[in-house]
Amino acid sequence: MFEILERQDMADGTVVLNEISAPLIAKKAKPGQFVILKANETGERIPLTMADTDPDKGTITIIYQVVGKSTTLFKSLKIGEGFQDVIGPLGQPTHIEKLGTVVCVGGGTGVAVLHPIARGMKEIGNHVIAIIGARNKDLLILEDKMKAASNELHVCTDDGSYGHHGFVTDVLKDILEKEAVKLVVAIGPVPMMKFVCSVTEKYKVKTLVSLNPIMVDGTGMCGCCRVSVGGKTRFACIDGPEFDGHEVDFDELMQRLQAYKEQESVAYKKFLHE
Ligand SMILES: Cc1cc2nc3c(=O)[nH]c(=O)nc-3n(C[C@H](O)[C@H](O)[C@H](O)COP(=O)(O)OP(=O)(O)OC[C@H]3O[C@@H](n4cnc5c(N)ncnc54)[C@H](O)[C@@H]3O)c2cc1C
Ligand code: FES
Numbered sequence: 001m002f003e004i005l006e007r008q009d010m011a012d013g014t015v016v017l018n019e020i021s022a023p024l025i026a027k028k029a030k031p032g033q034f035v036i037l038k039a040n041e042t043g044e045r046i047p048l049t050m051a052d053t054d055p056d057k058g059t060i061t062i063i064y065q066v067v068g069k070s071t072t073l074f075k076s077l078k079i080g081e082g083f084q085d086v087i088g089p090l091g092q093p094t095h096i097e098k099l100g101t102v103v104c105v106g107g108g109t110g111v112a113v114l115h116p117i118a119r120g121m122k123e124i125g126n127h128v129i130a131i132i133g134a135r136n137k138d139l140l141i142l143e144d145k146m147k148a149a150s151n152e153l154h155v156c157t158d159d160g161s162y163g164h165h166g167f168v169t170d171v172l173k174d175i176l177e178k179e180a181v182k183l184v185v186a187i188g189p190v191p192m193m194k195f196v197c198s199v200t201e202k203y204k205v206k207t208l209v210s211l212n213p214i215m216v217d218g219t220g221m222c223g224c225c226r227v228s229v230g231g232k233t234r235f236a237c238i239d240g241p242e243f244d245g246h247e248v249d250f251d252e253l254m255q256r257l258q259a260y261k262e263q264e265s266v267a268y269k270k271f272l273h274e
Contacts, residue, residue: 002037003082005059011139015065015109016075017051023058025050025088031096031116032210032242035060035088036218039077043084044070047215049241050089051112060086063112063141068264069271090218091241094208096120099182101127103175104150105168105196107188108134111142113210114187119149121185127151129179131171133188137162169195176203183208186245190254197245209245211236213256228252 006019025035034049052061066075077083094117102121106114111132122128130150134140135158147153154171155163164171168188175181176199184207186196193209200207213225213236220238227236230247234240 001082001084002086004077004079006061007077007079010063010141011134013066014139015063015141016071017061017063018074018077019052019059019061020083020086021058022060022086022088023055025086026053026055026058026060029053029060029089030093031120032094032113033089033091034218034241035062035086035090036215037062037074037083038085039070039073040084043073045216045218046070046074047090047212047218047237049113049210051115053116060088063109065109069268072268072271087218091237092239094120094185094242096124098125101129101179101181103172103181103184104128104130105172105184105186105188105192106130106132106146107168107192108139109141110186110188110192110210111140111146114185115142115145115149117185117187118146122149122151129175129181130154131156131168131175133157133168133192135159167195168192169199172196172199176200176205181205185209190250190257193245193248194250197248197250201246207245208242209248210241211243211248211253212241213253214260227256 003021004018008017036045036047048062050060051063104118128150129152130146131154133156184200186193187210216222216224218237225236226233228249229243
């Protein structure tokens with residue numbers, strides 16, 4: 001068993017943090033990589049990006065939004081309990097290099113995935129400008145950690161309850177007008193990543209996005225996670241999850257993410273009933 005050592009409810013209980021004992025994964029994992037977890041023998045395989053790792057303590061941290069059957073089951077696990085299986089690190093790590101000014105844009109739980117990348121970019125000597133957003137103040141996560149991981153932090157809320165009233169793309173446009181930005185890293189809901197890419201395309205600034213298609217094995221064998229990038233089929237689990245955002249077919253990704261909505265809803269209702 002992979003024991004849960006620390007547990008926190010975030011964003012009004014819609015998001016949960018688990019610090020899990022997984023010494024071998026913690027030793028090898030790099031920013032941008034993910035794990036696949038199963039709560040129990042009959043559990044679904046759920047991919048989640050590592051929001052943090054501590055090789056000395058032998059732990060990895062995951063932060064997940066509670067959206068359906070398996071994440072609701074994960075939420076019920078207490079400190080001292082754990083996951084039957086955790087496999088990883090999976091996927092390609094983020095290529096961290098010294099470039100100059102790097103803008104890191106995060107939305108919703110995407111901020112958790114962005115945090116180790118922003119920290120790595122700053123540690124290597126980049127000037128990191130972070131922009132994080134949420135629907136409202138209560139749903140915002142990791143503000144303090146993102147402040148420490150960046151040289152400049154901008155916070156946005158859709159309803160104006162905190163920080164800039166509006167979308168992360170408004171602030172991004174202002175920054176791109178004023179600064180010579182070398183790279184944008186955008187992680188969050190698919191529509192947000194799509195809109196960030198349409199802004200950065202106009203300014204011709206390279207943009208990395210982290211894709212979250214439905215995955216099964218996570219090792220390149222089932223083809224479930226296929227995405228179209230630059231007109232070619234790529235597997236997000238082994239070729240990604242990060243890709244050049246200007247080449248991604250976001251509309252196809254959104255369509256594929258909806259493919260099992262009906263079955264997901266039935267499974268969730270059945271789980272709650274049982
Ligand atoms: C590489 C990767 C990293 C991810 N990292 C995070 C993270 O750090 N934090 C976070 O909150 N979420 C993350 N996700 C999304 C997370 O895996 C899904 O929210 C989760 O699988 C939902 O499962 P469920 O049973 O609770 O919900 P369901 O009701 O089954 O599904 C809800 C939605 O989640 C997605 N989903 C369902 N099953 C899968 C699956 N097997 N693989 C991928 N997506 C699925 C679909 O879009 C679906 O419509 C990541 C996804 C991928 C592919
Ligand atoms: S999840 Fe099966 S090939 Fe990527």
